[in-house]
Amino acid sequence: MLLLTKSKYLLGFQCSKLLWISIKAKEQLPKIDKSTKHKFKQGTLIGELATEIFAKGIKIPTTNFIENIDKTQELLIKREVLFEAGFKGKLQKGEIFSSVDILVPVENNCWNIIEVKSGTSVKDENIDDVSFQRFCLESAGLKIRNCFLMHINNQYVKDGEIDVKNLFVKSDITDLIDERIIGIEDRIDQMFDVINNQEEIQQKIGTYCNKPYECPLKDKCWNFLPTENVFDLYRGGKKSFELFENDILKISDIPTDTKLTAIQKIQKDCSLNEKNHINKEKLNQFLNGLNYPLYFLDFETINPAIPKFDGMKPYQRIPFQFSLHIQEEKGSEPKHISYLADNTDDLRPTFMKLLKESLEENGDIIVYNASFEKGVFKECSEVLPEYKEWYENNILPRIKDLLVPFRNFDYYNPSQKGSASIKYVLPVLSNISYDDLKIREGTEASREFERVTYDADISNEEKAEVRIALEEYCKQDTYAEIVIIEKLCMLRKELKVKDSKE
Secondary structure, eight states: OOEEEHHHHHHHHHOHHHHHHHHHOGGGSOOOOHHHHHHHHHHHHHHHHHGGGSTTOEEOOOSSHHHHHHHHHHHHTTTOOEEEEEEEEEOSSOEEEEEEEEEEEETTTEEEEEEEOSSSSOOHHHHHHHHHHHHHHHHTTOOEEEEEEEEEOTTOOOOSSOOHHHHEEEEEOHHHHHHHTTTHHHHHHHHHHHHHOSSOOOOOOOGGGSSSSOOTTHHHHHTTSOSSBGGGSTTOHHHHHHHHHTTOOBGGGSOTTSOOOHHHHHHHHHHHHTOOEEOHHHHHHHHHTOOSSEEEEEEEEEOOSSOOSTTOOTTOOEEEEEEEEEESSTTOOOEEEEEEOOSSSOSHHHHHHHHHHHHOSSSOEEESSHHHHHHHHHHHHHHSGGGHHHIIIIIGGGEEETTHHHHTTSEEOGGGTTOOOHHHHHHHHSSOOSTTSSOOSHHHHHHHHHHHHHOTTOOHHHHHHHHHHHHHHHHHHHHHHHHHHHHHHHHHHHTTOOOTTO
């Protein structure tokens, strides 16, 4: 008999093709990447932490499907709080299965469902998740009174040992479940029909490819699109899909009467004429506004769900590394300074101390996406008030954002695919890329630092290798900023735009 689990139901709720492939052709699914594994691990840790609120709860084994269901039935009569209780319900077209994070007995032989999530608020997909749980449990004969979502309290501040009760917020979502559960049996029946289909389900791409999560099949389903397609439009959103629905795939084919933003018009012009866009005046204004010495700066941070240090909130950014290239004057050889934390103590005091020693008093501080660095500076100076005046009066006025000319499309190359990210900008302005690095992006850097710093079973050899990779990655980011500035200066010279400082 067909079996539909909660996880498969949620896949089917997003996309019928994804559901079919996940059951009938699972070899087509890409392997779970390290980032997803990290999220799973973090979710498991948070789920286990939440159970500490119920000291007398009983954890049911989950490794064996049948054993989990049998043990759950055995323990229900004890009317104790149960963790990972599993239930199977029978419908006309098949069976459904769901486990429950926390099942709490209440009066009149009823039970409450508590779902634990690592987010900081109630999301739509959480309601779909718990709706299936309640329907499954009720199909198995259980009486459910209320449903709750236990999620992270983003206002919690660590002070000593983790206060588990205050780390979480328990939101009553019963009314939302009552609304969402209407028609769920019909939806499940439709999913059984999908699973029964002998041929792969064909599904047109749509907004659901990215919502609530980016589909693991997106690369497979979207690979028919040409280069410079309408989904590369900057903030295209709904407009990109409207164009696609009208069989317009290439940016260059967008009709002249289509309403486009100024930036989208730049993209279309570049695509039509196979050229770059350069706003000479704006680029010149940006370059002439730079004051040497230049300090090219980049941070890397971790943002753990469970605060590691006193005075820290969930998901608060904690810097563990910086790279700083200092260029005393235009064209001079830059000096490099770097810091990478090597202990498990609070990382912020040493980080701020070394930055203050390195940034001196004069010269612009060049960053890429200033809101990030400013936010980290601000959060650190609030925890370490001795740096607050220094940051606000000396550092903040000196920060210049290299992202700005690219975000404003003062320079644009179609190969950027509508993105102003440094990972897209650097390859079009140089022959430098991140492809040869062992660590290639910020989330990977954060994950690897956490892994080799806080996991006990990492060898010294592996730890040393990862630390070298972290240094190389962060150094590349600030070196990239230098290369981009130099290339913009060369473009200005080629365009014969005057440097006001010459």
